[in-house]
Amino acid sequence: MPTTRLRAARAQVAAVLLGGVACVALWTLIRAPWPAAWQTDERDYLRAAVHLARSGVVSHAPVSDPSPARDAYREPGFSLALAAAWRATGAAPPATDEAFGDVSPTRAARAARWLGVALLLIAAGAAAAAARYAGAGTIAAALAGVLVVASPALRAAAATLASESLAAALVAVAGAALAAAVAGRPGAVAVAGLAAGLAPLARGSALALAPAGLLLLLGAPRGLTPRRRAARALLFAVLALAPAGAWMLRNRAATGHAVLSDRGGQVLWTRAELDRELAREGLVPALLEWTPLDAARTARERRYPDSRLARYEWSGEGNFFTRSLRRWQAERAAGDDPLAADAALGRAALAEFARRPIDHARAAVAVSWRGLFAERSPPALAPLDLGFALGLLLAGGCLALAGAAARARRPEALALLAPAAALFLFHALATEFLPRFGVPALPLAWAALVAALAGRARPERKGPAAPAPGALSNRRAR
Numbered sequence: 001m002p003t004t005r006l007r008a009a010r011a012q013v014a015a016v017l018l019g020g021v022a023c024v025a026l027w028t029l030i031r032a033p034w035p036a037a038w039q040t041d042e043r044d045y046l047r048a049a050v051h052l053a054r055s056g057v058v059s060h061a062p063v064s065d066p067s068p069a070r071d072a073y074r075e076p077g078f079s080l081a082l083a084a085a086w087r088a089t090g091a092a093p094p095a096t097d098e099a100f101g102d103v104s105p106t107r108a109a110r111a112a113r114w115l116g117v118a119l120l121l122i123a124a125g126a127a128a129a130a131a132r133y134a135g136a137g138t139i140a141a142a143l144a145g146v147l148v149v150a151s152p153a154l155r156a157a158a159a160t161l162a163s164e165s166l167a168a169a170l171v172a173v174a175g176a177a178l179a180a181a182v183a184g185r186p187g188a189v190a191v192a193g194l195a196a197g198l199a200p201l202a203r204g205s206a207l208a209l210a211p212a213g214l215l216l217l218l219g220a221p222r223g224l225t226p227r228r229r230a231a232r233a234l235l236f237a238v239l240a241l242a243p244a245g246a247w248m249l250r251n252r253a254a255t256g257h258a259v260l261s262d263r264g265g266q267v268l269w270t271r272a273e274l275d276r277e278l279a280r281e282g283l284v285p286a287l288l289e290w291t292p293l294d295a296a297r298t299a300r301e302r303r304y305p306d307s308r309l310a311r312y313e314w315s316g317e318g319n320f321f322t323r324s325l326r327r328w329q330a331e332r333a334a335g336d337d338p339l340a341a342d343a344a345l346g347r348a349a350l351a352e353f354a355r356r357p358i359d360h361a362r363a364a365v366a367v368s369w370r371g372l373f374a375e376r377s378p379p380a381l382a383p384l385d386l387g388f389a390l391g392l393l394l395a396g397g398c399l400a401l402a403g404a405a406a407r408a409r410r411p412e413a414l415a416l417l418a419p420a421a422a423l424f425l426f427h428a429l430a431t432e433f434l435p436r437f438g439v440p441a442l443p444l445a446w447a448a449l450v451a452a453l454a455g456r457a458r459p460e461r462k463g464p465a466a467p468a469p470g471a472l473s474n475r476r477a478r
Contacts, residue, residue, distance in 0.1 A: 001461070008168055018146045018468055022124075025150045025399050029117060031435040032159045034100075034109060041074075042161040043097055048079035049161075050093040053086050063096055072339070074477070076247065080164035085115040088438035111134040116158035119169040126172035131177035132449035134401065134413040144450040148172075152376035156231040163202045168442035170199040170421050171206065175444045178213055179415040180218045181232070189232045190215065193239025196419070204260040204441060205426050210240040212422035220411035237299040257339040264329040267344030268434050271350035273320035279359040283366055284296045288368035320430065360429075367433035371424065374438030375445075394442075397449025404452060405426040413451060420444045 034040075044060050051068045057067030058076045061164045083434040088095055091107040094100040100109055128145035136144065148154060157164040179191035196213050199206030217233040224232075244260060278286055285307040288300035299308060311319040316325075331345060332338035353360045377384070398417060405413030420441035427433040451471035 002374045008145065013374045018142050022149050022323070023145070026117060026121075029120070029155050029159060030113060032107070032155075035160055035310040036115075039160075041163070041461040043076050044338045045079050045082065045161045045163060046094075048074065048076065049086070050081035052076075052079055052083035053093040059395070063224045072251040072255050072257075072259060072263050074263070075163065075201050075203065075204055077198065078166045080117075080159070080201075081166055082112055082115060084110045084391070089114075110162065113159070116160075116165050118166045120149060120154060120158040123154065123165075123172040123443040124167040126169070126176040127447040130172065130176040130179050130444060131447040131451045131454075132212065133176065133183055134405070134416045134447065135410060136447075136451045140450050140454040141447075148444045150378075151442055152373055152378050152448065153436075153439050154442055156376065162436075163437040163438060167199055167202040167206060168443055168452060170195045170202060171423070171440045172443035172447075174199065174209055174213065175416050175419045178216060178418060179412045180417045181236075182335075182411045184223070186232065189236050190239060193236040196236070196240040197243040197441075200260060201247060203437075204264065205423060205431070205437065206245060206413060206440070207260070208422040208426040211417050212418045213240060216411075216415055216418050220415065225235075252318040253377065255339050256337070257343065259339060259343070262342050263350070265342035265344065266324065267346075267431055268349035269328060270321055270324040270365075271430060272352045274325040274361045274367070275352070275356065275363045276433050277308060277320040278363050279356070280308070283362055285309060286366035287369055289364065290373075292373045292391070294385075347403065364428045367431070368424070368428045371427055371435065371438045372434035374435045374442055394436055394449055397452045398445055399446045400452040404455075413448075415442055416451070417448055420448070 018119050022263040037222055043094050047060050048058055050063050051057050051061065051065075055068070057068055057070055058079070059065075059069075059071050060066035060073040083093075084106055089107065091111045094106065100106065100112075105113075106216075116223055124145040127148045128141045131144040132138070132141040138431065153164070154168060157168065174192050176194035177188045180188035182190055192213060195390075196209040198207070199209055214233055214237050217236055218229055248258040248260060251260075254260070265321060281304070285300055285304040286309055288296045288304070288306065289309045291297070308317065308319045311317070312322055313319070314326075317323070328345060331341040335341050372395050375387065375394060376391040377386040377390065397422065401413055402417055405411070405417075423441050424438070427437050431437060
């Protein structure tokens with residue numbers, strides 16, 4: 001009895017401490033100022049949200065345009081969520097880009113901040129649920145949620161107009177629901193499919209969730225007949241593909257091209273340029289440049305002073321990114337159909353990947369290393385930078401959980417990892433893998449780390465176990 005009471009007291013203390021940390025983290029996020037300068041992506045999402053709130057039109061034209069034309073410049077998910085938040089709170093959309101997030105926040109800016117907080121809380125709750133299904137105890141699962149709320153990268157996404165915040169929430173829900181579905185909760189299949197289907201409307205790369213979830217549901221659920229497995233997998237596939245399919249049909253009607261956005265070809269062409277740059281320079285300069293340590297970058301500058309990887313210059317030769325963007329802009333301006341030009345660049349990039357598989361594999365190693373470091377160092381620790389250590393810690397946690405789950409035959413843990421692994425593989429093969437591209441997978445990465453450290457994925461008992469009440473009748477029903 002004393003041991004039981006001591007454990008209960010420890011659990012209460014841990015719960016109070018975790019709750020306090022979460023409250024402080026949320027309060028500082030709510031009070032955080034808006035960025036002084038807008039990034040191009042943020043301005044685009046703001047403009048699309050304004051036009052959606054005003055007239056229901058998806059357009060990335062300037063806010064001042066009274067008759068915006070329909071376009072498919074970026075995925076619509078975050079802008080739609082922001083417009084919905086404005087309508088729900090009665091906030092008037094800003095009249096100009098500059099009228100948003102001033103020193104005295106407008107009602108529209110406050111609604112946007114609360115949207116970011118809500119999305120972060122959804123991601124945290126889903127991460128806690130995923131960790132619980134993966135074998136973590138209640139307190140450990142709560143710790144996973146608190147770590148998500150405290151994550152510097154996820155907080156940065158929630159504190160600005162970044163689609164990564166919406167994508168992170170949806171990817172986390174998809175991972176938790178897949179784990180629940182594999183654990184035998186049939187209703188979770190629909191939740192997983194819907195989350196996986198909506199995620200590509202925030203970040204197009206999330207299309208990778210559909211095949212990952214489909215393979216998982218076909219192979220992992222235990223105690224189901226092949227017919228029921230196929231039925232659940234079919235339900236998941238329909239829900240996971242329907243939203244993106246509907247958006248692509250809309251774009252075909254609006255632009256003549258069934259695309260998620262009109263930048264897919266530019267993303268692939270950037271990767272093709274990167275493949276060529278690394279074929280000339282070798283792998284080591286990229287690994288040094290993309291290691292978040294001052295010593296590594298200093299070593300790259302000293303040993304490879306002619307490397308062009310970091311030369312983001314718009315005049316002269318520049319680097320792989322500036323060259324690809326200039327080529328993309330020139331191709332779009334040269335013809336009457338910008339989306340056709342984007343698609344042509346995408347096809348050319350894919351053909352180059354097929355012709356030069358060694359170069360593409362070399363670049364995949366480099367960008368995979370770059371993508372490990374999506375998490376940022378806590379700003380309060382500056383000038384100490386923990387980005388390198390956090391990246392390796394999260395990667396190690398995911399690998400440790402995968403190994404433990406395979407040994408213990410715990411498909412729920414593998415289900416937690418499947419969405420994160422699918423996104424990682426997609427970016428390693430198709431993009432330059434900027435660290436922010438890895439932000440949507442961070443809630444599941446933190447959940448995986450906690451589940452791995454909790455060490456609860458034990459092998460199943462080999463001997464026959466007594467059936468639970470009603471198990472025989474449930475078997476006959478199946």
